[in-house]
Amino acid sequence: MSATPRGLKILTWVTIALFALASYAVLIYAPREAVMGDVQRVFYFHVAAGWVGALAFLVAVVAAVVYLITKNRQWDTVGLSSIEIGVVFTLINIVTGSVWARPIWNTWWTWDPRLVTATVMELVYIAYLMLRQGIDDPDRRARFGAVYAIIGFLSVPLTFLSIRIFRTIHPVVIGSNDPGAEGTFDMTAKMLQAFLFSLFTFTFIYATLLWHRIRLQRQAERVELEKARLLAD
Amino acid sequence: MLLQSAPADTTSYMLIGFTLIFGTIGLYVLSLYVRSRNLEKDLAVLTEVEPRRDRD
Numbered sequence: 001m002s003a004t005p006r007g008l009k010i011l012t013w014v015t016i017a018l019f020a021l022a023s024y025a026v027l028i029y030a031p032r033e034a035v036m037g038d039v040q041r042v043f044y045f046h047v048a049a050g051w052v053g054a055l056a057f058l059v060a061v062v063a064a065v066v067y068l069i070t071k072n073r074q075w076d077t078v079g080l081s082s083i084e085i086g087v088v089f090t091l092i093n094i095v096t097g098s099v100w101a102r103p104i105w106n107t108w109w110t111w112d113p114r115l116v117t118a119t120v121m122e123l124v125y126i127a128y129l130m131l132r133q134g135i136d137d138p139d140r141r142a143r144f145g146a147v148y149a150i151i152g153f154l155s156v157p158l159t160f161l162s163i164r165i166f167r168t169i170h171p172v173v174i175g176s177n178d179p180g181a182e183g184t185f186d187m188t189a190k191m192l193q194a195f196l197f198s199l200f201t202f203t204f205i206y207a208t209l210l211w212h213r214i215r216l217q218r219q220a221e222r223v224e225l226e227k228a229r230l231l232a233d
Numbered sequence: 234m235l236l237q238s239a240p241a242d243t244t245s246y247m248l249i250g251f252t253l254i255f256g257t258i259g260l261y262v263l264s265l266y267v268r269s270r271n272l273e274k275d276l277a278v279l280t281e282v283e284p285r286r287d288r289d
Contacts, residue, residue: 037247092253223276
């Protein structure tokens with residue numbers, strides 16, 4: 001593999017530093033929530049992980065459209081890399097939501113519209129990763145991936161809007177104070193700072209991981225190319 | 234929870250939550266490293282085989 005670019009090295013170290021600072025902000029700087037106690041601190045990274053999931057799937061759909069227009073397989077690499085990261089962070093979002101729900105809703109899981117749509121979204125993208133494996137021809141795989149990423153993206157706005165459209169107990173953090181929500185709270189200035197800093201940090205984490213994952217995919221493609229060349233000789 | 238005077242003791246759930254967050258991110262980073270290392274090994278083997286085949 002070619003040497004790590006200087007820009008990626010710098011970005012990686014900046015991201016590590018930001019992650020350490022964000023962890024300090026949510027664990028120590030932000031005050032303990034008056035009713036829910038310490039478990040509310042999970043909220044900062046829970047929402048940030050959900051944001052990274054949505055951002056990753058959005059980047060994948062843009063890459064899919066560009067691939068279908070240009071037929072340049074580098075965009076397929078971007079889409080695949082982004083979706084893999086999106087799946088990891090959506091999983092964090094779902095699992096931490098469950099941990100937060102246990103003491104607040106008194107259950108690990110409930111058939112709430114937000115929980116269901118988020119899980120369906122996760123399964124849609126896990127299926128993308130699995131189905132890709134079954135296609136040998138790289139061009140067909142890329143074409144399938146692009147079309148799937150575009151159709152699969154419908155699950156993202158549905159997940160985002162589910163708590164605004166349907167009757168739900170999931171709190172709407174921004175732009176609502178639904179009395180039916182369980183676990184809602186008013187953010188103090190320090191809480192808001194920790195929340196916004198977490199979103200900022202997780203965006204950096206996404207960019208760094210995406211760059212590393214794209215390099216890994218190029219490395220895999222080079223190995224495949226070498227194998228094919230050897231077999232052809 | 235509405236009638237309580239002090240925050241609920243939910244520290245153990247917080248610890249579980251952050252263990253899962255740090256653990257999942259850590260595992261993913263580790264998987265990137267392991268996959269990259271395996272590909273490097275594959276590439277080294279392939280480039281070693283190629284000149285040998287040329288010689289034969």
